[in-house]
Structures are given as C-alpha cells and as structure tokens.
Amino acid sequence: MSMYNNYNSMKPLGASSSGTQHPQIAPGQYPQSQAHAIVQAQFQAQLQAHGLSFAPNAKRFPPKPPVHTATPLKQTESVPGPRRKKHKQNEKQLPEKALAILPESALYAQLLDVEVRVDAALARKKVDIQEAVKNPPFIQKTLRIFVFNTFANQNVDSSAPTWTLKIVGRILEDGEESEQAGVAAHRMPPLYPKFSAFFKRVTISLDKRLYPENHVITWENSRSSATHEGFEVKRKGDKEFSAQIRLEMNYVPEKFMLSPVLRELLGIQVDTRARIVSAIWHYVKARKLQNQNDPSYFHCDLALQKVFGEDKVRFSMVSQKISQHLFPPQVILLEHMIKLSGNSPVGSACYDVMVDVPFPMQRELNALVANVERNKEIDACDESICGIIRKIHEHRRRRAFFVGFSQSPLEFIKALVESQNKDLKVLLGESGHNADKERKSDFFKQPW
Numbered sequence: 001m002s003m004y005n006n007y008n009s010m011k012p013l014g015a016s017s018s019g020t021q022h023p024q025i026a027p028g029q030y031p032q033s034q035a036h037a038i039v040q041a042q043f044q045a046q047l048q049a050h051g052l053s054f055a056p057n058a059k060r061f062p063p064k065p066p067v068h069t070a071t072p073l074k075q076t077e078s079v080p081g082p083r084r085k086k087h088k089q090n091e092k093q094l095p096e097k098a099l100a101i102l103p104e105s106a107l108y109a110q111l112l113d114v115e116v117r118v119d120a121a122l123a124r125k126k127v128d129i130q131e132a133v134k135n136p137p138f139i140q141k142t143l144r145i146f147v148f149n150t151f152a153n154q155n156v157d158s159s160a161p162t163w164t165l166k167i168v169g170r171i172l173e174d175g176e177e178s179e180q181a182g183v184a185a186h187r188m189p190p191l192y193p194k195f196s197a198f199f200k201r202v203t204i205s206l207d208k209r210l211y212p213e214n215h216v217i218t219w220e221n222s223r224s225s226a227t228h229e230g231f232e233v234k235r236k237g238d239k240e241f242s243a244q245i246r247l248e249m250n251y252v253p254e255k256f257m258l259s260p261v262l263r264e265l266l267g268i269q270v271d272t273r274a275r276i277v278s279a280i281w282h283y284v285k286a287r288k289l290q291n292q293n294d295p296s297y298f299h300c301d302l303a304l305q306k307v308f309g310e311d312k313v314r315f316s317m318v319s320q321k322i323s324q325h326l327f328p329p330q331v332i333l334l335e336h337m338i339k340l341s342g343n344s345p346v347g348s349a350c351y352d353v354m355v356d357v358p359f360p361m362q363r364e365l366n367a368l369v370a371n372v373e374r375n376k377e378i379d380a381c382d383e384s385i386c387g388i389i390r391k392i393h394e395h396r397r398r399r400a401f402f403v404g405f406s407q408s409p410l411e412f413i414k415a416l417v418e419s420q421n422k423d424l425k426v427l428l429g430e431s432g433h434n435a436d437k438e439r440k441s442d443f444f445k446q447p448w
Helices: 032-049 096-101 105-134 260-266 273-286 302-308 315-325 362-373 376-407 409-428
Strands: 138-152 162-172 199-205 216-220 230-236 241-249 255-258 270-272 297-299 312-314 332-338 350-358
Touching: 096 105, 096 376, 138 332, 162 332, 162 350, 199 230, 255 260, 255 273, 260 273, 260 302, 260 315, 270 273, 273 315, 302 315, 312 315, 332 350, 376 409
Parallel strands: none
Antiparallel strands: 138 162, 138 350, 162 230, 199 216, 199 241, 241 332, 255 270, 297 312
16 A cells, blocks of 8 residues: 555645645744644645645555546656555564554463464364364174065966065174164165175076076176165076075275184284284284394294294284185175965074274264365454554554654655655656746746
8 A cells, every 4th residue: 555545544734625725834934843744734634635645654556547637747658567466464463563563462372372273173073074074984894684485376277476685784883783684674774884885796606507597696796887775686587596695895995814823813803914914013013022233124023924934023024924824705605495385474593793994083074174164253243353454554554654653754844745745756657857947937938
C-alpha cells in the first residue's frame, strides 16, 4: 500500500477536508509550532485538491495510475509501474515494533507457538489416520461356514427333479452364541467383506458316475471381478451322493504354514513372513544372542541351529533362509451328503475358521478426518484474530506518525515533504519533475 493511500482513515491536525486553499502565512505571524501545523495543513490541502492523501513511516510500493481530473498542474501521461506479485502475509503474527509497545503480547506469542505445535501434531495424526484408512489393521474373527442343500420336484413325474448345493457363511461377533443351520441364510454384516473375499479358490467335486460332464466346478478369486454372499451349484438329479468341497483361504498379506521345527521354536502354526521374522528377532533379543562386536549377526542356540543349520546368521539373511520352512496354508476339505428327501433345506453341519477382517473403526476414522477439515468454529476464531491484528497494525502506524511528529516537528515535516515529492514524481510518471519550481508563479508564466 502506498504512503498516500495508507492514511485515508486519519487526517493530521489542521488538515482540510474540502480541499480549499489556506491563506498564506507571513513570517513571524505565528509561533513556530503553530506555523509548522499550518504548513502541514496547507500541504495536505494541496494533495487533497488532487485527490491524494499521505501517511508517514510506511513502505513505498508502485502506486496505481491516477484518474485524470482538472488540476492546476501540468497534464501528463501516467505511466503504470511494473506489477509486483502480492505476497500473502501471516496476519496472525504481531510485528516486532508492536511487540515492543505491548508487553502483554508475550503471552500471545506463546499461544501462537502452542498453536503451531498443536497444528503440527494434528497434521501428523491426520496422516496416520489416512494411512490407517488406506491400509486398515486386521483383527481375527470367527467365520462360520454353513453347507446345505435344497431340492424340488422329487418323486414327481410331470417335472424334472433338481437339487441345489449352497455354501454361505458369516462373521460371528464376540460373545455370540452358537447358531443353528436354519440361520445360514443370514448375510454378512455390512462392516465386513463378503463371504467370497475370504477364499482364493473354491472347488466342488460331484459324483463322476452321475455327472460325467463338468463334475468339477471351480471358482477363483483372481478371475472374479466382484465378491459374493456365497456359492451355489444347481443340477438335475434324483439320486443322493456325497459332494467334496475344497476351500483355499485367501490371506492378505500372504500367510504360510510353518515347518514342525520352526513351529516348535516360535509356537506359531500359520502367519505372515514379516511376523515370523519379527518373532525370530524377539527370540534372539530375549535370549541375548546378538553378537556384541557385530550387531548385524546373531549366534544360534540349539533350537536355532535346527532351523538354520549354522552357528552364526546375519539378520538380513533370515527372511531368505526360512523360505525352506514355509509352506502354503492347509486347505479346508468338507464333505456334504446331497439328500433328496425329508425337510428342505437339508444339512445341519457348520464349520468355524479363523480369518482376518479389517478393523471396524474405518468408518469412524473417515468421519474424524472429515470433521477435522470442516471445523467452522476454528476458522471463525482465526478470522477474528486476523481482524484484531490488522487493527493493531493500523493503530501502530498512527502512533508512529504522532510520536515522530512530537519528537522533532521540523525534521519530521521536512522528511515528510521530501518523501511525498518523490512519491508524486512516481505517480505522475515524470522522473525530471521538480515540485519546488512548480510552487513559484514564474514556472507557470513560462512559454510552452
């Protein structure tokens, strides 16, 4: 903001608001202090006659082009100055000059420091929550699998007899009582993945003598674009037989079954590679087997020697060396008798399997992140603080003006007039413009 645009809201003592000319002052007519005030008023009146005002002790920036009006000054073309990119100022910070004037501002500075640390902590927690939403932690739950079949048109000559084999399941909540096969049609709770998401491959084998064509039905997760509530196989037939069901679990991340030697060492049957390596590290740390001279190695006791076959192993080689002790998880084999008489549906068997499900707080975490971003109360308080800081800036500039004038009125007026002359030259776009000569009548009597 330029010096003559900064002071529109305040007028020095003796300034005229209408732009009328003040009478000339004869030397010795007034005391020195009063004469300075009248000189200042005359100068302000001249500037206001041209639509200008002034403010001292302000930074000088390239002004906007003036509006051409009828003035006693020589008409010139205005040359717009170069545009300067406006920098966004942190309006919540008090200027150093205001800090020296207001001793109470030390407490405000401390509050700003606390706010910065709180914002940084919130930003870190927000990133952690977003990462948790993208890669939610898993908890183990019991997946209850129901296998049953229905039938229709049995012992009826007019229609073809059919039967339908169904495999469905649901996650059991903590403390839930045992369920009957009649509730197998209940769907998976919406917080958990659908039933087919827990399996990599499902294979159903029918009796080859009854169904020589397509007696093996296979579903693969990698080839399916969507998840399903369950599996269903429907065929024509009126003879009972035993169906074989093979379920291969889908672990994300991938899990492995440990060899008997490694299982005896760690007490783990099935787990991910990362957790197995971490368990070996905790085993070494608990028994203080790490090499003191070279921490990248650890010594092997008898149990570790059975696994690695060496006396000393490097930590970076653990993941590679345990590969020979890791095997695909054991598949689930089920058998169901397709019955075509009695009550429908037929089957009372259910099977429990431990599976990993996403942590159920994912929806609440999403709501928390959205709430942090839409806090209108904090935004309103920040806007109020910025408004108060702007008022403090304005009052500090006014105070600086009056303090400078009271300490040395003559020098202050001289510096003010000199500064305004420079700004007037920039405003009119004339580098050779001499305001001192224009004050004399001889300047206007010169021929054009």
